[in-house]
Amino acid sequence: MDCLEQKYGHLKEILQGYGSVMVAFSGGVDSTLLLKVAVDTLKEKAIAVTSTGELYSPGEIEEAVELARFIGAEHLIIAGSELDNPVFTSNPPDRCYHCKKKEYGEILAVAGARDVKVVIDGVNADDLNDYRPGIRAGIELGVSSPLKDAGLRKEEIRALSRKLGLPTADKPANPCLASRFPYGTPITTQGLRQVGAAENFLRKLGIPQVRVRHHGNLARIEAPSAYLKFVVEHAVEIESKLRVLGYTYVALDLLGYRTGSMNETLNVHSPEPLFTVSVSSEK
The missing domain is CATH 3.40.50.620 (HUPs)
Structure with a gap:
């Protein structure tokens, strides 16, 4: 086995x-x-x-x-x-x-x-x-x-x-929309709707996994590295749509999509861990 x-x-x-x-x-x-x-x-x-x-x-x-x-x-x-x-x-x-x-x-x-x-x-x-x-x-x-x-x-x-034949086997991760807001930036109904609509538009455009990080009136797009060129090629269409949604500026993150990018601003050296969990090793 x-x-x-x-x-x-x-x-x-x-x-x-x-x-x-x-x-x-x-x-x-x-x-x-x-x-x-x-x-x-x-x-x-x-x-x-x-x-x-x-x-x-x-x-x-x-x-x-x-x-x-x-x-x-x-x-x-x-x-x-x-x-x-x-x-x-x-x-x-x-x-x-x-x-x-x-x-x-x-x-x-x-x-x-x-x-x-x-x-x-x-x-x-x-x-x-x-x-x-x-x-x-x-x-x-x-x-x-x-x-x-x-x-x-x-x-x-x-x-x-x-x-087991589940349709979610290759489903991309999609944490809640609050994760698109930098820590300290208030989470609002309007901001959540902007992010949700922007990401929905980008997925329908052809980017399977994407994040729109909400920096006030600036939208920072994280797309997989293979899709960075695609975003640039559709820049006019993307910028136009996101302006309609309420963003003044639209930026492309050159590091591309990555999970937990908002945690990059945290000081991971000085704070104590919020919790500790021990996991027994598998025999």
């Missing part, structure tokens, strides 16, 4: 041990695999729940609904209200902690009302190597992360998703 098969078996054992679960379901690669395996393992005792709100890209909630239907899971939708929290909208470096603490708290309340024993999320083993303060919120509230506990890394999750 290869390593991936062992981890897959371990994941099923973990889920079986929970008895019943509520999956914090975004429709991304990780939570989709988690929901699939949970439903295969626990049947109707696995329920998906998705929090809606203005932080999501256009069409994401609809995709999550379709994916849950494809998997055959019961799917609950709850209304998110992150913009009601002034701490979150002030956009501190631990912004995700405040968002996730509220979201997980709401999901836990729903789980309790349904007599579901455990709330689980899609945190994977690779996530522990990045700055992700939202993980701390889950730990504090008792949310479990079976993908991480099974030692599954991102590429293994994609490989297992292909094996």
Whole structure:
């Protein structure tokens, strides 16, 4: 038995041990695999729940609904209200902690009302190597992360998703739109709509994975290096569209697309870690 098969078996054992679960379901690669395996393992005792709100890209909630239907899971939708929290909208470096603490708290309340024993999320083993303060919120509230506990890394999750026939196997990462705002820049409804519409336009133009970083009246486009020339060739069309959306200036980041580029401004040497997590090695 290869390593991936062992981890897959371990994941099923973990889920079986929970008895019943509520999956914090975004429709991304990780939570989709988690929901699939949970439903295969626990049947109707696995329920998906998705929090809606203005932080999501256009069409994401609809995709999550379709994916849950494809998997055959019961799917609950709850209304998110992150913009009601002034701490979150002030956009501190631990912004995700405040968002996730509220979201997980709401999901836990729903789980309790349904007599579901455990709330689980899609945190994977690779996530522990990045700055992700939202993980701390889950730990504090008792949310479990079976993908991480099974030692599954991102590429293994994609490989297992292909094996199980999931349409998300090669889906690009797409964190919430608040991640496009530099820390300290207030998160507003207008700004979120600008970013969402701009990225949606660029994807439809032909760039499969793209970020529009929101610097006030300047939009900084991050596209994969293979698409930098494409962006330049369509510069007039892109600039015109983004001006209509409210941007005065449009810039192309020459380093291209990369995850967590907003964290490049953080001082990673002096602050203490927001949390520590130990992971047992896979035997």
